[in-house]
Amino acid sequence: MDLPLIVIRRMAIGVVTVLVVSLLVFAGTELLPGDVAQAILGPGATPESIANIRARLGLDQAAHIRYMHWFGNLLHGDMGTSLVSGREISVLIAERSSNTFLLAGVTALVAVPLSVLLGLIASTRPNGRIDKTISAITLTLISIPDFLVAVILVSIFSVQLGWLPALSTIRPDSNFLELARMLVLPVTALSFTVIAHMARMTRTAVLNELTSPAIEMAILKGVPKSRLLLVHALSNAIAPIVNVIALNLAYLISGVVVIETLFNINGLGKLMVDAVTTRDIPLVQGCAMLFCAVYVLLNLFADTISIVANPRIRHPK
Amino acid sequence: MNSNNDILQVQNLCVDAIDRHGKTMPIVCNISFSIAPGQITSLIGESGSGKTTVSLATMGYSRPNCKISKGKVILQDEDLLNLDSSQIQQKRGSDIAYIAQSAAAAFNRALTIGAQVTEVAVLRGLMTRQQADLRAVSLYNQLGLPNPETIGRLYPHQVSGGQLQRLMAAMAMMCHPKLLIMDEPTTALDVTTQIEVLQAFKRLIREQKVAAIYVSHDLAVVVQMADDILVLKDGRMVELQSTQNILDNPCQEYTRMLMDAVPQLQLPHISHQPLTAAAAAAADKLTPDPVEKCRLENTVRKEANSDVLLTLSNVTAAYGSNTSTVLKDISLKVNLGETIGIIGESGSGKTTLGRVISGLMVPSNGQIEFQGRVLNNTCKQRSREDLRQIQFVFQMAETALNPRHRIRQILGRPLEFYLGMTGRAAEERIVELLDLVELSAEFIDRFPRELSGGQLQRINFARALAAEPKLIICDEITSALDTLVSKAIIELLINLKNRLGIAYVFISHDLSTVAKLADSLAVMRHGEIVEFNKTGNVLTPPHHEYTELLLDSIPKLRTGWLEEVSGLVYNPV
Numbered sequence: 001m002d003l004p005l006i007v008i009r010r011m012a013i014g015v016v017t018v019l020v021v022s023l024l025v026f027a028g029t030e031l032l033p034g035d036v037a038q039a040i041l042g043p044g045a046t047p048e049s050i051a052n053i054r055a056r057l058g059l060d061q062a063a064h065i066r067y068m069h070w071f072g073n074l075l076h077g078d079m080g081t082s083l084v085s086g087r088e089i090s091v092l093i094a095e096r097s098s099n100t101f102l103l104a105g106v107t108a109l110v111a112v113p114l115s116v117l118l119g120l121i122a123s124t125r126p127n128g129r130i131d132k133t134i135s136a137i138t139l140t141l142i143s144i145p146d147f148l149v150a151v152i153l154v155s156i157f158s159v160q161l162g163w164l165p166a167l168s169t170i171r172p173d174s175n176f177l178e179l180a181r182m183l184v185l186p187v188t189a190l191s192f193t194v195i196a197h198m199a200r201m202t203r204t205a206v207l208n209e210l211t212s213p214a215i216e217m218a219i220l221k222g223v224p225k226s227r228l229l230l231v232h233a234l235s236n237a238i239a240p241i242v243n244v245i246a247l248n249l250a251y252l253i254s255g256v257v258v259i260e261t262l263f264n265i266n267g268l269g270k271l272m273v274d275a276v277t278t279r280d281i282p283l284v285q286g287c288a289m290l291f292c293a294v295y296v297l298l299n300l301f302a303d304t305i306s307i308v309a310n311p312r313i314r315h316p317k
Numbered sequence: 318m319n320s321n322n323d324i325l326q327v328q329n330l331c332v333d334a335i336d337r338h339g340k341t342m343p344i345v346c347n348i349s350f351s352i353a354p355g356q357i358t359s360l361i362g363e364s365g366s367g368k369t370t371v372s373l374a375t376m377g378y379s380r381p382n383c384k385i386s387k388g389k390v391i392l393q394d395e396d397l398l399n400l401d402s403s404q405i406q407q408k409r410g411s412d413i414a415y416i417a418q419s420a421a422a423a424f425n426r427a428l429t430i431g432a433q434v435t436e437v438a439v440l441r442g443l444m445t446r447q448q449a450d451l452r453a454v455s456l457y458n459q460l461g462l463p464n465p466e467t468i469g470r471l472y473p474h475q476v477s478g479g480q481l482q483r484l485m486a487a488m489a490m491m492c493h494p495k496l497l498i499m500d501e502p503t504t505a506l507d508v509t510t511q512i513e514v515l516q517a518f519k520r521l522i523r524e525q526k527v528a529a530i531y532v533s534h535d536l537a538v539v540v541q542m543a544d545d546i547l548v549l550k551d552g553r554m555v556e557l558q559s560t561q562n563i564l565d566n567p568c569q570e571y572t573r574m575l576m577d578a579v580p581q582l583q584l585p586h587i588s589h590q591p592l593t594a595a596a597a598a599a600a601d602k603l604t605p606d607p608v609e610k611c612r613l614e615n616t617v618r619k620e621a622n623s624d625v626l627l628t629l630s631n632v633t634a635a636y637g638s639n640t641s642t643v644l645k646d647i648s649l650k651v652n653l654g655e656t657i658g659i660i661g662e663s664g665s666g667k668t669t670l671g672r673v674i675s676g677l678m679v680p681s682n683g684q685i686e687f688q689g690r691v692l693n694n695t696c697k698q699r700s701r702e703d704l705r706q707i708q709f710v711f712q713m714a715e716t717a718l719n720p721r722h723r724i725r726q727i728l729g730r731p732l733e734f735y736l737g738m739t740g741r742a743a744e745e746r747i748v749e750l751l752d753l754v755e756l757s758a759e760f761i762d763r764f765p766r767e768l769s770g771g772q773l774q775r776i777n778f779a780r781a782l783a784a785e786p787k788l789i790i791c792d793e794i795t796s797a798l799d800t801l802v803s804k805a806i807i808e809l810l811i812n813l814k815n816r817l818g819i820a821y822v823f824i825s826h827d828l829s830t831v832a833k834l835a836d837s838l839a840v841m842r843h844g845e846i847v848e849f850n851k852t853g854n855v856l857t858p859p860h861h862e863y864t865e866l867l868l869d870s871i872p873k874l875r876t877g878w879l880e881e882v883s884g885l886v887y888n889p890v
Contacts, residue, residue, distance in 0.1 A: 211381075212422070213417060213419065213422040213423050214422060214423055214424060214425045214426070216380075216417070216423075217415070217417050217423035217424070218425065219378065219406075219409070220373075220376055220378060220409055220410075220415040220417075221409060221410040221414065221415060221436075221437055221488065221489075222406055222407065222408070222409035222410025222411065222437045222441075223406075223410070223436065223437060223440070224403075224406060224440070225406075227440070231428075232425055232428075235425070235427040235428060236425065236426065236427045238427075309427070311426065311427055311472040311474065312426070312472070312474050315471070315472050315474075315475060
């Protein structure tokens with residue numbers, strides 16, 4: 001099959017994924033216990049006022065009609081308005097996403113090169129002393145929940161030593177130095193989790209290549225060790241490495257609720273958690289769809305790279 | 318043999334294997350030989366004899382979990398084993414070059430061929446990129462590769478196996494090495510391709526005065542290539558002599574055994590059924606009388622119809638969206654208890670034919686009749702009884718047998734599935750089956766990994782026998798085995814065929830092996846059967862042109878054959 005055709009097909013799968021997720025998100029929020037009208041009006045509301053609100057919000061219509069309405073608006077970029085604040089959801093999300101993207105971006109910049117490097121180093125001498133040390137450390141870090149890591153970091157660097165702030169409430173007027181100081185701890189805590197995963201996967205992927213006959217051949221034809229690793233092994237291990245990186249980046253965007261809450265960063269995760277507690281259904285749905293889009297896009301990107309990196313597809317017979 | 322101008326001298330070389338607990342065990346011991354410029358020394362032996370280990374050790378390399386423990390590898394007055402790893406890495410690629418068994422696996426699939434061929438020369442600064450590219454093109458020319466100017470821009474998957482093997486030779490010769498090591502360089506190739514590659518290698522070695530080591534288990538090929546032969550067994554030298562001496566009077570019993578195991582075609586072969594032979598000869602296009610031909614063909618048909626087991630009529634099959642047709646209009650008949658040999662080179666469609674018969678692949682056209690009934694095309698739609706009657710034996714027993722099952726389970730499963738046999742009855746039957754394939758009852762509780770390659774293939778075959786089928790399809794079941802082991806398996810098959818009256822479809826690329834076993838031969842090429850006849854007739858001259866090419870391409874167990882064969886081509890109009 002031709003390269004463009006494969007990529008287009010992959011994109012189509014992405015679109016279908018978004019569609020299915022939108023159904024699941026909508027159905028999931030339908031199942032949430034409690035009634036929005038009740039939540040808005042409080043315990044003293046009369047049945048009439050509740051019915052009024054329900055009619056105003058369109059909650060009295062059948063579910064599939066509401067879904068069509070909601071998804072149709074979503075396609076136009078209209079995510080609706082927040083039930084609690086009455087503000088446009090797209091504006092709310094835009095405000096918060098800059099913080100999340102900053103946190104995720106800085107973490108990615110630190111974690112991705114570091115984990116690929118650690119994975120490569122570990123794979124040069126499998127089961128050697130360095131490999132075992134890296135394995136032990138990454139395994140330990142992956143096993144400790146991120147909130148515990150964060151709490152430990154805070155208690156050491158903020159409480160005991162007082163070097164860094166315990167809260168990272170990013171304001172528009174924060175200057176670069178403040179920003180940097182605020183980001184150190186959350187970025188470190190997040191990095192620990194993702195580095196462990198990415199480094200281990202890189203090690204496995206490269207090691208898999210290093211035991212192939214092609215690498216033995218490269219050794220026997222006199223290729224120096226560094227080139228062996230960086231050109232011969234890595235060029236074949238790109239696909240699995242890119243895929244695990246994409247998965248972790250998606251996690252950084254959508255799964256950092258705990259870290260955001262702990263450090264009081266006003267990001268998307270925190271926005272969603274707040275929306276859930278206030279039964280702000282449209283906002284929950286909006287956040288969920290954004291996370292879904294990020295996942296789909298990043299995985300699409302990773303798959304496209306793996307497809308392009310495969311010479312069998314790039315240059316068919 | 319030990320003159321002063323030898324390029325390579327190996328003295329008392331020993332290699333140890335190291336197990337998980339750090340314990341060492343010698344796998345190769347006290348190997349000594351030397352090679353003069355332009356000469357080829359061959360290492361032969363069965364798998365596990367240590368021939369690859371020795372050849373790698375002459376490059377100062379040992380596989381993970383192995384260690385060169387003793388000895389000297391002197392390349393032009395310098396002991397390679399005294400060098401540190403970066404010094405020795407400098408020697409590889411320039412002074413010593415290596416050609417691996419499977420070029421398809423040894424080339425990096427993510428880089429272009431040209432980049433890999435010229436890589437080390439440019440990296441070391443021995444040549445500029447332009448010089449290296451020029452040198453590569455001239456080597457491609459010498460090796461008879463198509464489009465030498467542009468072939469370097471392709472990726473490994475874009476060229477054929479034979480071309481890739483020659484490209485690896487070009488990669489090896491790039492920096493004018495003094496020592497060239499070839500590890501089974503033609504085992505993965507078809508016989509017709511093998512000749513060209515062998516000739517190209519030999520010419521290059523003679524012209525460039527390279528000392529070469531040629532590792533192989535195939536004695537007939539070795540005889541064509543080697544000046545001296547070193548026979549190895551269990552990591553020890555059995556004997557080292559000139560090729561002619563080995564052929565004329567081998568000193569050791571083991572060498573004689575190896576030579577006897579080389580499958581030899583007995584040509585010509587007088588058939589026991591004169592009528593059929595005459596009929597088949599008439600069917601040959603060389604006898605022009607159409608009336609006579611028709612009459613005799615009918616005789617054959619009538620005789621065959623009496624107990625036909627399997628009939629394929631006009632079967633066509635393709636992979637993907639009909640873009641590559643691998644079987645074109647195949648018609649074939651197999652009688653009860655008859656063995657049909659399917660011969661062909663890679664890509665001829667012989668394996669696909671086996672898969673279509675067994676229902677593993679769906680033909681796009683045509684039909685398959687079994688015992689007078691039309692069979693469903695896919696094995697999913699076939700009844701359990703139909704499945705039982707046709708069994709398939711795969712080439713690689715290691716991958717076909719579940720490594721986590723004991724032999725009891727492996728053989729017990731078809732007994733239960735097809736025949737409803739369990740418990741005591743099944744156990745007795747398993748022992749019987751083991752006995753049929755000449756294994757003792759104690760194997761019943763072993764795991765596949767505890768068995769040798771030959772034993773595994775016997776179990777693989779016993780699993781097919783367990784279903785008590787009428788037809789067994791054997792796909793290259795001896796091609797991964799050593800000559801001695803393969804010979805024993807063929808003898809077993811012949812023995813069982815006579816005792817049990819099972820029909821075989823025996824698929825192989827190796828004409829000499831099939832000829833021993835098959836009643837009839839079907840020669841396939843590009844998805845078509847070019848010749849189908851009784852084995853004796855196929856092998857009796859005059860041959861069909863393509864069959865003749867195949868026959869002529871089989872290396873003969875005598876020196877000088879490679880120099881005599883030339884211009885073997887088949888161009889059907």
